[in-house]
Amino acid sequence: MDHQPQPESGPVQDFLNAQEPRRDFFTQAAAVVTGSILGIVPLFTGLAVFLDPLRKRTRRKDGESAGTDVEEGFLKVTALDGLLQGGAPRRYEVIDDRTDAWNLFPQEAVGAVYLVREGEAGVRAFNVKCPHAGCSVDYKPEASCYQCPCHDSSFNAKDGSVANPNSPSPRGLDELDVKLVDGAVWVRYQEFQPGTSHKVPEA
Amino acid sequence: MNALLNWLDDRTGYKEFVHEALYERIPGGARWRYVWGSTLVFAFMTQVITGVFLWMAYSPSSTTAWESVYYITYEMQFGWLLRGLHHFMAQAMVVLLAIHLMQVIIDGAYKAPREINFWLGLILMQIVLGLSLTGYLLPWDQKGYWATQVATKLMTLVPVIGTKLQRLVVGGPTYGHHTLTRFFAMHAGVLPGMLIGFLVLHIAAFRRHGITVPNPLYRRDSMFWPDQVLKDAVACLGVLMVVLLLTIFLGAELGAPADPSQPYSAARPEWYFLFLFQFLKYFPGETEIWGALIIPGLLFGVLALMPFLGKWKLGHRFNVAYMLIMLAGILLLTGQAWLEDNRGPKAADYQRAVADAEMKSHRVRELIEISEGISEKGGRALLRSDPKTAGPELFKTNCSVCHSFDGHDGTGRPLEKVAAADLGKFGSRDWLKGFIVDAGGPKYFGATVNGSFNGQPLGDRFANGAMSQWSKQHAPKMTGEEVAAVVEFLLAQGDRADLGPVDQELAAKGREVFELGSLDANAEGAEDRACLQCHEMVIGGAPLGTQGMAQAPELTAYGSEKWLRDFVLNPGAPHNYGDRNAMPSYKDRMSQEEFDILMKWLRRQWLERKPGSAADH
Numbered sequence: 001m002d003h004q005p006q007p008e009s010g011p012v013q014d015f016l017n018a019q020e021p022r023r024d025f026f027t028q029a030a031a032v033v034t035g036s037i038l039g040i041v042p043l044f045t046g047l048a049v050f051l052d053p054l055r056k057r058t059r060r061k062d063g064e065s066a067g068t069d070v071e072e073g074f075l076k077v078t079a080l081d082g083l084l085q086g087g088a089p090r091r092y093e094v095i096d097d098r099t100d101a102w103n104l105f106p107q108e109a110v111g112a113v114y115l116v117r118e119g120e121a122g123v124r125a126f127n128v129k130c131p132h133a134g135c136s137v138d139y140k141p142e143a144s145c146y147q148c149p150c151h152d153s154s155f156n157a158k159d160g161s162v163a164n165p166n167s168p169s170p171r172g173l174d175e176l177d178v179k180l181v182d183g184a185v186w187v188r189y190q191e192f193q194p195g196t197s198h199k200v201p202e203a
Numbered sequence: 204m205n206a207l208l209n210w211l212d213d214r215t216g217y218k219e220f221v222h223e224a225l226y227e228r229i230p231g232g233a234r235w236r237y238v239w240g241s242t243l244v245f246a247f248m249t250q251v252i253t254g255v256f257l258w259m260a261y262s263p264s265s266t267t268a269w270e271s272v273y274y275i276t277y278e279m280q281f282g283w284l285l286r287g288l289h290h291f292m293a294q295a296m297v298v299l300l301a302i303h304l305m306q307v308i309i310d311g312a313y314k315a316p317r318e319i320n321f322w323l324g325l326i327l328m329q330i331v332l333g334l335s336l337t338g339y340l341l342p343w344d345q346k347g348y349w350a351t352q353v354a355t356k357l358m359t360l361v362p363v364i365g366t367k368l369q370r371l372v373v374g375g376p377t378y379g380h381h382t383l384t385r386f387f388a389m390h391a392g393v394l395p396g397m398l399i400g401f402l403v404l405h406i407a408a409f410r411r412h413g414i415t416v417p418n419p420l421y422r423r424d425s426m427f428w429p430d431q432v433l434k435d436a437v438a439c440l441g442v443l444m445v446v447l448l449l450t451i452f453l454g455a456e457l458g459a460p461a462d463p464s465q466p467y468s469a470a471r472p473e474w475y476f477l478f479l480f481q482f483l484k485y486f487p488g489e490t491e492i493w494g495a496l497i498i499p500g501l502l503f504g505v506l507a508l509m510p511f512l513g514k515w516k517l518g519h520r521f522n523v524a525y526m527l528i529m530l531a532g533i534l535l536l537t538g539q540a541w542l543e544d545n546r547g548p549k550a551a552d553y554q555r556a557v558a559d560a561e562m563k564s565h566r567v568r569e570l571i572e573i574s575e576g577i578s579e580k581g582g583r584a585l586l587r588s589d590p591k592t593a594g595p596e597l598f599k600t601n602c603s604v605c606h607s608f609d610g611h612d613g614t615g616r617p618l619e620k621v622a623a624a625d626l627g628k629f630g631s632r633d634w635l636k637g638f639i640v641d642a643g644g645p646k647y648f649g650a651t652v653n654g655s656f657n658g659q660p661l662g663d664r665f666a667n668g669a670m671s672q673w674s675k676q677h678a679p680k681m682t683g684e685e686v687a688a689v690v691e692f693l694l695a696q697g698d699r700a701d702l703g704p705v706d707q708e709l710a711a712k713g714r715e716v717f718e719l720g721s722l723d724a725n726a727e728g729a730e731d732r733a734c735l736q737c738h739e740m741v742i743g744g745a746p747l748g749t750q751g752m753a754q755a756p757e758l759t760a761y762g763s764e765k766w767l768r769d770f771v772l773n774p775g776a777p778h779n780y781g782d783r784n785a786m787p788s789y790k791d792r793m794s795q796e797e798f799d800i801l802m803k804w805l806r807r808q809w810l811e812r813k814p815g816s817a818a819d820h
Contacts, residue, residue, distance in 0.1 A: 091600055107794070109463070133483070138552070140552075141616070152543075168483060170488045195492070
């Protein structure tokens with residue numbers, strides 16, 4: 001078969017076929033522009049809505065002064081005496097109001113942390129999410145380390161640093177700010193982007 | 204009839220179209236080796252048909268997706284078959300795709316003038332993989348939820364736009380309603396639409412250049428219809444049979460509903476993505492992007508360049524060798540991933556996670572059947588408020604600092620140290636008997652020698668305390684019936700539904716022993732033995748007998764939910780351990796809801812299917 005264009009239907013083909021009696025440039029340009037607008041209006045409107053998740057939202061709570069520590073982002077996790085000195089890290093859920101698009105789920109687990117007692121009045125908190133790809137790590141008492149069940153990263157129990165140098169995780173577990181108020185442990189719960197050697201907070 | 208068809212042809216020209224579609228000449232005759240493209244079209248058609256019907260029953264949102272899939276699978280007639288067909292045909296499609304691609308490479312069908320069609324095929328492959336990835340999430344079970352999280356997290360590795368890209372795909376900062384609405388729109392709208400478009404181009408280009416015939420003189424030429432069509436149809440039937448068998452004998456699984464707060468250690472991608480999953484393990488630190496994006500991208504790039512590489516003298520051989528090496532690599536990585544999950548040193552953890560996942564998926568089904576439906580809070584809430592499944596984790600976090608549970612931490616893992624009584628069978632006949640006979644033993648107060656309270660080691664305060672000494676002194680002197688009677692009497696106070704009916708006669712005798720120390724009024728030292736000497740008890744509003752020194756915990760309604768709550772919240776209250784207390788109060792340790800679950804779990808108070816009503820299919 002030689003190179004004759006296959007006769008196909010469709011607007012482009014019609015447009016090309018219509019060239020025989022040579023129309024002037026402006027007619028063609030006008031047709032193209034008009035045609036484009038017809039497509040662009042619905043497409044761009046749709047895209048605008050599609051891109052909505054990129055818009056920065058002010059968190060509902062930021063404007064309020066409800067809880068004493070809400071503005072700092074600290075959440076109460078547990079009582080200090082639940083953590084033994086020299087004891088193994090313990091996993092606690094972090095409870096906060098959770099928004100999911102049109103739903104508000106009041107006081108639900110929004111994440112989890114491992115707490116480790118350090119000395120008399122010290123507590124360290126680590127986000128349970130592996131900085132590699134976001135799986136939840138498990139504490140393994142027999143090896144005194146946190147183990148990621150997905151790609152085998154492991155982290156030291158006390159400071160969350162990478163334990164096995166072959167771990168795919170680019171950094172140790174993400175440590176979170178902790179403060180102790182009246183025998184209770186408060187944690188500033190945050191999530192960080194995976195895959196980077198430095199902690200970059202998720203917006 | 205003929206007149207009607209002629210009329211139709213006159214108006215539409217369909218005969219020429221049909222003729223062109225069916226009477227394509229096949230040089231060398233119809234052959235089995237040409238069936239693979241057709242099986243893929245068949246697989247796709249099956250997906251469209253079953254997909255549309257699934258769509259009619261599916262509801263994409265984080266509170267309804269799992270629930271609607273549950274309903275399709277277990278409640279709607281033949282729902283399991285519809286979902287199974289869709290589930291396994293998707294997997295068959297990936298296998299057929301690989302076979303088709305390999306054949307194209309081996310036969311050199313990527314060479315001029317079919318380059319464009321080769322690229323169209325690669326695009327189609329990407330679309331199919333995209334369909335598979337998006338479809339994996341839609342049931343919104345734990346497995347799909349956690350495995351897909353990894354895939355979307357990896358998107359952030361894309362330079363510059365990564366985080367924005369991920370946010371657009373996920374539809375917000377975290378997984379939720381909009382992740383599902385977006386994935387579903389991709390899965391049921393955008394991707395199938397693109398696939399149809401590219402498939403039309405693919406088939407049109409294929410028809411333009413005809414079939415790639417390795418040996419045109421193999422046999423007499425034949426036509427597509429009916430020779431090749433029959434072979435294609437038989438091959439498609441074979442595919443359908445395999446898919447049906449998998450559906451009937453394996454069934455499309457549905458894990459427990461996705462719960463962001465419940466970690467899932469058994470998360471794995473679909474089996475045909477396992478090699479990528481395994482590949483990631485070899486890239487430490489910031490080299491992750493090489494394993495996740497760059498190397499897979501380059502390898503795929505070489506594949507796309509095959510039409511050009513093929514022009515080189517040894518090009519075709521190179522391409523075939525490249526394909527075989529890739530295949531070997533994929534098989535090797537997949538095998539390695541399988542080995543690590545099934546045979547390696549970490550296999551036990553993975554297997555335990557899988558068993559736990561299966562237990563939860565079974566349990567949620569049981570809960571739905573017992574409660575005859577799912578509340579508007581969804582399946583997730585059912586599991587979260589179920590003491591049987593939520594209790595162990597709460598015990599592990601809150602109690603296993605000191606207490607063991609049947610020797611482990613509640614979830615089945617060993618404990619480093621035990622510093623208080625084992626609560627595994629708390630309140631049962633065996634547990635009570637063990638306590639009476641050997642209160643200072645290692646399963647009871649004996650363990651407290653390892654404990655400390657307010658920074659002070661406990662020493663043998665309990666291990667050799669009044670109750671432990673009582674056990675040593677008095678228990679050996681009691682008859683078997685006396686011990687059993689006290690046990691039955693204490694059991695009766697707890698109002699436990701799970702321990703079988705109380706033997707009222709025996710319990711009445713037990714009360715006598717509790718008050719008087721023995722069933723035999725003349726027994727030696729019976730008075731010192733009476734529980735009432737130290738433990739107060741009120742039954743029906745009236746205190747028992749003459750009260751003793753009341754230096755030990757009051758046992759009114761011992762083991763009941765009310766007693767347990769009070770004991771755990773106020774262990775240091777005068778009517779509990781008082782000054783000698785060594786257990787921290789559990790006020791403010793956890794939410795009210797969590798506390799309720801823990802109390803119920805310790806008393807094995809949860810919904811169970813009545814025996815004999817199990818309905819599995």
